[in-house]
Amino acid sequence: MSIEDRNRYFDTLFATPGLLWLGQNTNHIPPHPAVVAAMKQSIDAQEFTAYAPPLGFEALRAAIVADMGVAGLRALVTEGGVSALSMICRARCRPGTNMVTTDPTWKWPCLFAEQAGAQVRQIPIYNPAHDYKLTPDQLAATVDENTALIYLVDPNNPLGVTYTRAELEAFVAIAHSVGALFVHDCTYRDFAASHTPVVSISTRDTVVTSSFSxxxxxxxxxxxxxxAEAPLMAEFAAHSPGVLGASVIAQRAAQAGLAIKAGWMETVRAINLANQAHVHAAVAAIPGLHLPIYPSNGNFLVVETPDAGGAPEALVECYRQEGIMIRQGTYHSATFGHRFIKISTSVPEDWITRFCDLLPIMVARAREMGTVSTGQF
Structure with a gap:
């Protein structure tokens, strides 16, 4: 399927009135009034007519570092978390090097590394014997002197597993042993029951990426x-395509969000966990469906489908026809994606109720539909 076909697919989704977005891990809980007010104030002041500072507003940069909880570091504000990962890969990956990550993982850094000429090595973790997690032994057996960076999504997207401080300490020691940069993608850390950013263990050759999405x-x-540390931040900034700064309006919203984060996330986590419990009950009622990880430390759940008789892509299409967007596993893994769909749970309760009410009907319909292809990427 071409990029034009894929774009039309998502354009159609976006134009669907009342679409329930349950497939992109996005947060659709009504926003905090302070965040909306900050955006409106920025628009009213016509701040959008000027470029932002190239590294981000100083107050926002300081707030991001403070939120990470490690003093002395530097933040670079980017156009989404994906831009941060792109510039990191461009800075470190080149022909003759390799990037090590997991399978499943988030697919785009793999693409960025390959575009820079690096080999991508994915370690399979879709295995209950290892609690669906990367182990130090697996990592040590995969890296070598040509490993430019180790990329870990934590909590993992799509599995929702997270890593202990001891596990991360072992990973960092392995990275240091081969001179690799350790990239800790902490996009979902605020949904986790507990989380340790790698920069709190070591700031040498480590970087954390985050997102407000x-x-x-x-x-x-x-x-x-x-x-990251100042020299690392400067190294990555030299590869930034966003040399004129990230969105002024978005930065004002992000700074307002960090100011109310503690109370806001307490509410969001409660809704997220309640929605996960609702999905758990609905899945348990249908023979053949299974949640390999529950509860998830992210704002999503993986639902295994093969034993229920419906292909993940068929379920995606069945739900799309009902005005609900979910995601098939092949977006995350060519090896394991045939096993599961993924459901976002940081959404209004009635969205999850609708998904769960339809689940037995959608599974039956997917069995009859067989295998289909979708435009999701």
Whole structure:
């Protein structure tokens, strides 16, 4: 399927009245009034007519570092978390090097590394024997002296597993042993029961990337960040395509969000966990469906489908016909994607109720439909 076909697919989704977005891990819980007010104030002041500072507003940069909880680091504000990962890969990956990550993982850094000429090595973690997690032994057996960077999404997208401080300490020691940069993608950390950013363990050759798309619900505003020691931040900034700064309006929203984050995320996490419990009950009632990880430390759940008789792509299409967007597993993994669909849970309760009410009907319909292709990418 061409990029034009894919674009038309998503354009159609976006134009669908009342579409329930349950497939992109985006946050659709009504936003905090302070965040909306900050955007409106910025628009009213016509701040959008000027470029932002290239690294981001100083007050926002300081707030991002403070939120990470490690003093002395530097933040670079980016056009979404994906831009941060792109510049990191461009800075470190080149022909003759390799990037090590997991399978499943988030697919785009793999593409960025390959575009820079690096080999991508994915370690399979879709395995209950290892609790669906990367192990230090697996990592040590995969890296070598040509490993430019190790990329870990934590909590993992799509599995929702997270790593302990001890596990991360072992990973960092392995990275240091081969001179690799350790990239800790912490996009979903605010949904986790507990989380340790790698920069709190070591700031040498480590970088954290984050996003305001998920926890704060600013996906369409395109605002993210990377946090590292000053020399590393400057190295990555030299490869930034956003040399004229990220969106002024988005930065004002992000700064307002960080100011109310503690109370806001308490509410969001409660809604997220309640929605996960609702999905868990609905899945348990249908023979053949299974949640391999529950609860998830992200704002999503993986639902295994093969034993129910319906292909993930068929379920995606069945729900799309009902005005609900979910995602098939092949978006995340060519090897394991045939096993599952993924459901976003940081959404209004009635969205999840609608999904769950339709689930037995959609599974039956998917069995009859067989295998289909979708435009999701």
């Amino acid at each position: 998920k926890w704060l619900g600013l996906a369409g505003m395109r605002i993210g960040a990377l946090v």
